[in-house]
Amino acid sequence: MLALIFTIQAIALVLVLQEKKKVAVGCFWASLGLTLIWFNHHSTESLGFLF
């Protein structure tokens, strides 16, 4: 999962350098959302929550 998020961020960086801003912004928000979901998963895992 972490490797996937890093990959999405790398794609976002490449898209910015190629001036494809709209797709890059989409990748940015996707990566940030996944980061928050995965952070929440790690924070609440010991409590037995699904997420």
Added chain:
Amino acid sequence: MIADGRRLAYNLNILALVCMQAPLYGALMVQLTGDLPCPLCLLERLGMFAVIIGLVMNVRLGIRPAHYGFSIAGAMTGMAIAGRHVSLHINDPPGGGYGGSVLGLHLYTWALIIFLCFLAGSAVLLMIPDGIDESGDEVTPRARWSASRPARVVCYAAVVICVVNAVLALMECGPGQCPDDPTGYWIFGS
């Protein structure tokens, strides 16, 4: 005066990119010596890359308030992760905590400081008079990008370190969840 403000903001964005990448390259060196990062450490790196994406947008596509907003959102995410990490180890005895330390502070504490400094720095950047690009500017972002070798070097370095982190994260954690205290790389069966 107008050109000066924009040039200052542009150069400070490049400096911010260097300052955000330096700890990432440092952490990579630490990792290559055998000190594996925990899941929260990797999540902090993701926060730093989110900041970097906004800064690269400023350098490549022109300086816009929205681009600063992307970076600030990344810094707030990273700060939440680093704050959680620091609070997990706040009651550890002296010499405790996860991993090694630099100048007496653990890397996750440095991450929290870096995110805080970036938020303060972005407030200053947004306050630079005429520090935002406008559509009628004589020097377009594309021309400025072509003329600035440091900007190109630092942006391509960001892509390289991001790809390296993606590969190392896959090697360490695999497709699933990373162990809280990793002792070896998943790809090598440990």
